[in-house]
Amino acid sequence: MIAAYPDIRVESSSLVVNSASDAVDSATETVSDHDLMLAVRDGDLAALGDLFERHHGPLFGFLVKLTGHRNAAEDIAQTVFQRMLKYRHTYRDDGSFTAWMYHLGRRCAADHFRKSNAAPAPTDPANLQDHADETPHAGDRAATRDDHALLHFALGRLDRDDREVLLLSRFQELSFAEVAAILECSVGAAKVRAHRALRQLRDTYFKLQKEKLT
Amino acid sequence: MNCTEAQERFADVLDGRLPEAGTAEVRTHLASCPDCQREYSSLAQTLVELDALPAAKPGPALRQNFYAMLEEEKNSAASIAAAAARHRHHTRASVWRWILAPAGAGVLALGGFLLGSRYAQPVPGAGMDPATKQELADLRARVDSVGQMVGISLLQQRSTSERLQSVLATLDQKNPDQKVISDLIGSLALDPSTNVRLSALDALYPHAGQPIVRSGVLATLPREQNPLVQVAMIDFLVAARDREAVPELERIVRNETADRVVRDAAQRGLAQL
Ligand SMILES: [Zn+2]
Numbered sequence: 001m002i003a004a005y006p007d008i009r010v011e012s013s014s015l016v017v018n019s020a021s022d023a024v025d026s027a028t029e030t031v032s033d034h035d036l037m038l039a040v041r042d043g044d045l046a047a048l049g050d051l052f053e054r055h056h057g058p059l060f061g062f063l064v065k066l067t068g069h070r071n072a073a074e075d076i077a078q079t080v081f082q083r084m085l086k087y088r089h090t091y092r093d094d095g096s097f098t099a100w101m102y103h104l105g106r107r108c109a110a111d112h113f114r115k116s117n118a119a120p121a122p123t124d125p126a127n128l129q130d131h132a133d134e135t136p137h138a139g140d141r142a143a144t145r146d147d148h149a150l151l152h153f154a155l156g157r158l159d160r161d162d163r164e165v166l167l168l169s170r171f172q173e174l175s176f177a178e179v180a181a182i183l184e185c186s187v188g189a190a191k192v193r194a195h196r197a198l199r200q201l202r203d204t205y206f207k208l209q210k211e212k213l214t
Numbered sequence: 215m216n217c218t219e220a221q222e223r224f225a226d227v228l229d230g231r232l233p234e235a236g237t238a239e240v241r242t243h244l245a246s247c248p249d250c251q252r253e254y255s256s257l258a259q260t261l262v263e264l265d266a267l268p269a270a271k272p273g274p275a276l277r278q279n280f281y282a283m284l285e286e287e288k289n290s291a292a293s294i295a296a297a298a299a300r301h302r303h304h305t306r307a308s309v310w311r312w313i314l315a316p317a318g319a320g321v322l323a324l325g326g327f328l329l330g331s332r333y334a335q336p337v338p339g340a341g342m343d344p345a346t347k348q349e350l351a352d353l354r355a356r357v358d359s360v361g362q363m364v365g366i367s368l369l370q371q372r373s374t375s376e377r378l379q380s381v382l383a384t385l386d387q388k389n390p391d392q393k394v395i396s397d398l399i400g401s402l403a404l405d406p407s408t409n410v411r412l413s414a415l416d417a418l419y420p421h422a423g424q425p426i427v428r429s430g431v432l433a434t435l436p437r438e439q440n441p442l443v444q445v446a447m448i449d450f451l452v453a454a455r456d457r458e459a460v461p462e463l464e465r466i467v468r469n470e471t472a473d474r475v476v477r478d479a480a481q482r483g484l485a486q487l
Contacts, residue, residue, distance in 0.1 A: 045288050052280050060276065061269030074276050081280050085287050151263055170265060172230065195225035202260040 033097035041088045048088075051097065052081060058171075059105055065167055066109055068156045072116075079108040099178040102168060106182060113160070150212065154204040162197035169194035215243045220250050227254070228261055377405060381413045395421055399430035403437070411443050415450055422454035432459050441473040448476070452483040460487055 033054065039047040056077060063073035083104050084091075091100065155163055168179045169190070180190040220243040227237045244250050381401055401414040421427045428451065435447045448466075451459040466472055466480040 043291070045284060045291060048284060049281070052277075052284075056272065056276060056280070057269065060272040064270040065267070070270060070273075073270070074272055077272065077276055078279050078283070082283060085283070147263060148267055151260075151267060155264075166264075169229070170261070176229070176231065191225050191229075195228075198225075198228075198257055198260065201264070202256055205260055205263075206256065 034095065037084075037088075037091050037095070037097045037100075038093070040084070041091045045085070048081070048084060051084075055098070055101060056081070059101060062102070062167055062171075063105060063109065065152075065155060066160070066163055067112075068152075072112060076105065076108045076112050079112075080104045083108065096178060098171075098173055099182055102171070102174065103182045106164060106168075109164075146212070147209075150208045151201075151205055154201055154208055157204050158197060158200055162193070162200060165190060165193045166197035166201065215239050217243075217247060217250055220244065220247070221253060224254055224257060228258060377401065377407065377410050381410055381417055392426075395424070395427060396430075399427070399434070402431065403434040408440050408443060411438075411440070412446055415443070415446050419450065419453075422450065428454050428456045428458070432456065432462060435459075435462055436465075441476050444473070444476045445479045448479045448483050452486050455487065457487055460484065463487070 031050070033051060036047045036051050040051070059080060060073055060077045063076050064070055067073050067076065080101065084101070091097075158166070165179070165183060168174065168182060169176070171179075174182075176187050176190060179194075180187040183190055183193075185193070220240050223237060223240040227240050244254055381398065395418070398414045398418050402411050402418070405411050405414065415431070418427050418431065431447055431450055435444065435451075438444050438447060444466075448459075448463065451463075463480040463484050467477055467484065469477070
């Protein structure tokens with residue numbers, strides 16, 4: 001399954017440490033993800049701990065949106081880091097860590113669904129909201145939370161492939177070339193698919209909002 | 215630019231990663247087309263809300279499991295490295311101790327013959343650690359001091375059928391100890407009977423996973439004269455996936471005086487290794 005990966009030849013961007021990973025100290029912040037992963041590959045396994053701290057949050061968030069299930073997302077995220085360890089020797093000198101991580105995430109999610117032999121059930125918004133960050137705008141919190149629930153539900157109604165391409169296309173730290181490499185399609189195809197998925201999401205979301213009002 | 219053309223470019227406008235210059239035409243159309251404005255703003259609104267969706271946070275188990283897994287991998291990586299180092303040392307040095315330990319003077323002769331055959335050839339000394347070199351030097355000194363002694367192994371003092379019985383008896387032991395294993399290697403190396411040597415080799419198969427067994431078979435191969443036993447040894451080493459056998463197999467393939475059947479077996483073995 002790793003065989004497909006060498007197509008990803010995008011330069012490693014020196015990624016900004018995601019705000020979600022507050023545990024990163026200033027010493028590791030200066031080392032790029034790419035250099036950390038090269039260190040892991042060369043036997044410094046502890047460096048994977050730094051990468052975990054930086055990225056497990058966003059990865060988990062992506063997987064929850066993709067699968068609609070917290071438990072599945074935790075299992076898959078765990079498997080992703082397991083495979084990073086197992087296949088560390090395949091990480092390339094010209095690799096991009098984030099692209100690799102989401103590539104593995106996508107594959108692990110696909111394996112997960114093949115194994116459980118079940119398409120993801122539509123997201124249960126209540127389940128997700130329990131653990132979501134609270135929005136800081138207290139004034140219209142109720143309305144916002146309602147909208148979030150509807151949008152989650154609308155996301156759950158998309159085909160998994162569409163949901164995947166749409167979510168990946170919104171990661172600003174991934175270039176479209178990287179998104180395309182992760183999805184193993186051309187940049188043009190990735191853009192078309194992402195936009196089609198967005199229109200579908202919009203249609204469902206707006207329809208749900210209208211139903212709620214009436 | 216018409217509405218269709220403009221809407222086909224919406225993806226580019228909505229994607230923050232593209233330079234604005236490339237989308238000027240679309241923006242111009244948007245400014246003057248209420249239909250497209252509605253379409254565009256609904257998509258933009260959906261994206262803004264999608265980006266604003268609060269990210270779920272993982273429970274503590276994910277971190278705990280990750281670090282547990284990392285520790286386990288660190289330990290196994292360390293133990294694999296240690297095992298590899300042990301293995302390298304073992305196969306180069308200790309095989310002599312195993313072969314020599316059990317049987318006194320006769321075994322010294324065996325050491326002499328093994329040294330004579332294997333190490334009279336250019337010795338690949340580069341990969342040897344100082345301890346191994348020292349051990350080999352000590353062995354040579356001991357063998358030299360005994361001179362060209364022709365030893366009689368303890369095994370040879372019994373009849374062929376008795377020796378065969380003692381070899382076959384080891385097959386019934388599920389976990390024979392190292393003494394038994396080294397006796398089997400001794401039989402394979404020394405016994406004058408082809409049958410006993412072949413039986414000893416068969417009895418060693420279940421233990422091919424042990425480096426000492428593979429090293430012992432490899433060490434006796436150069437002195438074996440019977441093509442039947444030679445082929446059986448080659449098959450054994452290939453089945454055990456012993457890469458250390460490669461140089462010896464290459465030597466056999468190059469050796470024009472060797473039996474055709476043996477050279478073919480070595481050739482086949484090299485292809486599989
Ligand atoms: Zn228009």
